[in-house]
Amino acid sequence: MKPFLELSRLQKQLIAATADFLLLPLTFYLSVLLRYDSSTPQLFQMYFWMIITAPLISIPIFLRLGLYRAVIRFIDQKIVYVVVLGVTLSVICMAAFATFTHTATLSRGVFGIYWVSAILYVVSSRFLARGYLLRVNDRGGAVRVAIYGAGHSGMQLASALRAGSEYLPVALLDDKKELHGATIAGVRVWSPDQLPRLIADKQIKEVLLAMPSLRKAEQKVILERLEPLKVKIKVTPPIASLINGELRVQDIRDIEIEDLLGRDSVEPNPQLIASCIAGKTVLVTGAGGSIGSELCRQIIRQSPKRLLVLDMSEFALYSIEQELREINDTHDLAIEVLPFLGTVLQADKCERILRTFAVDTIYHAAAYKHVPLVEHNPIQGVRNNVFGTLLLAQAAIAAKVSSFVLISTDKAVRPTNVMGATKRLSELILQAFSETSHQTRFCMVRFGNVLGSSGSVVPLFRKQIMAGGPITLTHPEITRYFMTIPEAAQLVLQAGAMGDGGDVFVLDMGEPVKIIDLATRMVHLSGLEVRGDSDAKDAIEIQHVGLRPGEKLYEELLIGNNVEGTQHPLIMRATEAEMPWSDLQKMLQALDQACIEFDYEQVRTLLQQIVPEYAPQCGIEDFLWQEKSRPASTTALERDKQSNTDRRSTRHELKQVI
Incomplete structure (x- = not known):
């Protein structure tokens, strides 16, 4: 059979047509025998010309309808x-031929029996050939899989897989009892309860979840049921992303963290999203980052007058600009996109941008967010996160910007690290400005970890699992909140439209997730086991490497309990402690002086004074400070300190705005 598979398409079509040329006359003669229930020479002579005519009329019709163009291994119901239409037309032509040529007195019953027999022959011959070819084609390294879901998507997926050589569907699973025992697309349907036995009996390596219309919460329940089986799980995409309603093999994907969270997104409020964007000039800082870039993607679809994007990374800025221009072209939006290379610490440039283009709304996403890196570089973290926010807010007030939305973090709540303390201090600055500025409306949106962002544990765990382990986990009790980047950005845009000034909005992040549970589930759903639970050679080890500098076990979203709902079910408004600008201004001046002098101890002390909840859980981790503590490095540090005097020229500009 292998030589047959290697024949050209034309050769295979000729073989199919030859088979029909030989078997259609036989089918017609059998119809005659069934009608008369006898076989005589006279009967054969009476229908001889019709027996000869059957293939001569039918094959051209089949050819015209494209029956011979169909690839046998890929055919479906x-x-x-096509067959019914082709046979019907051929029978009508044969009857007309017999009537006009008066070849014989023919029985209408013969044509009726032939019509049914020819359909059965052509259909059954194609499906029998398909089944045989698939069995021949299956002899190889195809992965044996079970498909969970025996509906339309499951049937499409099974047909697509059987036509290829990568996967071999050997079982369909469905919760509907009425489907159990049925055969769909050549595969039997079983109860999910029988899957453990089927895995052993049929050597199933993967389970494909083909229920794209399923809600996330319902999908999570199924994944929890499959997890103990330690078989690799893959899923098909949502209905909305299927092309022309046809499932394709390449649409199958690995389990993502959002599948494990079981969180269903809430439909956005279009009025809220468009409120600060439609027809307005919008600036996004940190536009090349994870959150900033997603904000840009969603903002441009809301038809702003202009979209200004600011980032200090040339490559990140170039990437998001190109992507936004592509969205412009694809959706025929014609939105003006203006990229600006720079940082929020460049006060003059930022104010010039805001004034020149009459910016209406600012989404301030620019910040250093990686906890250990900021812990090792605290002064730069303070500069960028605190004074960058201060300078941009001052520029916004001067340029009479209408709305200023700060992207904050759950790490600002009772922070144990410099990054969290700087974000809480940024919140305090905007809260203080809200009391003195009535033209620019300031608000903050606070949320936890986003999936797929830079530094996320999920891609790291997946990479470690693919490499055979070990998975490195900082602590067995560490817990985090998670949300997808698109959902977080969508909620930020809606929350930013709600504030009256000085509001701290908190996003509902769902239930917190223990990272060790997340890692274990990712291992199990990859078809592997965790070392300790199993002695298998390919078991994945989970190593605890200890908390990183500034990292804490549990994240929180609220400092106190003063929280109220809003018009959106996933957005809450928190009432947090504030500090008057007159007091905050003096402390910021002292903090600026400490940063200029690289006085790490004073920087930490001032952060603790301004943010009373800040409770460092480690020593000063700055590499320069640690080097200073070593006697042999004193001279080197003095040289470093001397070089810092060259930077004092920047102090004058900063003091002017404080």
Whole structure:
């Protein structure tokens, strides 16, 4: 059979047509025998010309309808329609031929029996050939899989997989009892309860979840049921992303963290999203980052007048600009996109941008967010996160910007690290400005970890699992909140439209997730086991490497309990402690002086004074400070300190705005 598979398409079509040329006359003669229930020479002579005519009329019709163009291994139930139409037309032509040529007195019953027999022959011959070819084609390294979901998507997926050589569907699973025992697309349907036995009996390596219309919460329940089986799980995409309603093999993907969270997104409020964007000039800082870039993608679809993007990374800025221009072209939006290379610490440039283009709304996403890196570089973290926010807010007030939305973090709540303390201090600055500025409306949106962002544990765990382990986990009790980047950005845009000034909005992040549970589930759903639970050679080890500098076990979203709902079910408004600008201004001046002098101890002390909840859980981790503590490095540090005097020229500009 292998030589047959290697024949050209034309050769295979000729073989199919030859088979029909030989078997259609036989089918017609059998119809005659069934009608008369006898076989005589006279009967054969009476129908001889019709027996000869059957293939001569039918094959051209089949050819015109494209029956011979169909690839046998890829055919599905749609071919039945083509066959019925082709046989019907051929029978009508044969009857007309017999009537006009008066070849014999023919029985209408013969044509009726032939019509049914020819359909059965052509359909069954194609599906029998398909089944045999698939069995021949299956002899190889195809992965044996079970498909969870015996509905339309499951049937499409099974047909697509059987036509290829990568996967071999050996079982369909469905919760509907009425489907159990049925055969769909050549595969039997079983109860999910029988899957453990099927895995052993049929050597199933993967389970494909083909229920794209399922809600996330319902999908999570199924994944929890499959997890103990330690078989690799893959899923098909949502209905909305299927092309022309047809499932394709390449649409199958690995389990993502959002599948494990079981969190269903809430439909956005279009009025809220468009409120600060439609027809307005919008600036996004940190536009090349994870959150900033997603904000840009969603903002441009809301038809702003202009979209200004600011980032200090040339490559990140170039990437998001190109992507936004592509969105412009694809959706025929014609939105003006203006990229600006720079940082929020460049006060003059930022104010010039805001004034020149009459910016209406600012989404301030620019910040250093990686906890250990900021812990090792605290002064730069303070400069960028605190004074960058201060300078941009001052520029916004001067340029009479209408709305200023700060992207904050759950790490600002009772912070144990410099990054969290700087973000809480940024919140305090905007809260203080809200009391003195009535033209620019300031608000903050606080949320936890986003999936797929830079530094996320999920891609790291997946990479470690693919490499055979070990998975490195900082602590067995560490817990985090998670949300997808698109959902977080969507909620930020809606929350930013709600504030009256000085509001701290908190996003509902769902239930917190223990990272060790997340890692374990990712291992199990990859078809592997965790070392300790199993002695298998390919078991994945989970190593605890200890908390990183500034990292804490549990994240929180609220400092106190003063929280109220808003018009959106996933957005809450928190009432947090504030500090008057007159007091905050003096402390910021002292903090600026400490940063200029690289006085790490004073920087930490001032952060603790301004943010009373800040409770460092480690020593000063700055590499320069640690080097200073070593006697042998004193001279080197003095040289470093001397070089810092060259930077004092920047102090004058900063003091002017404080």
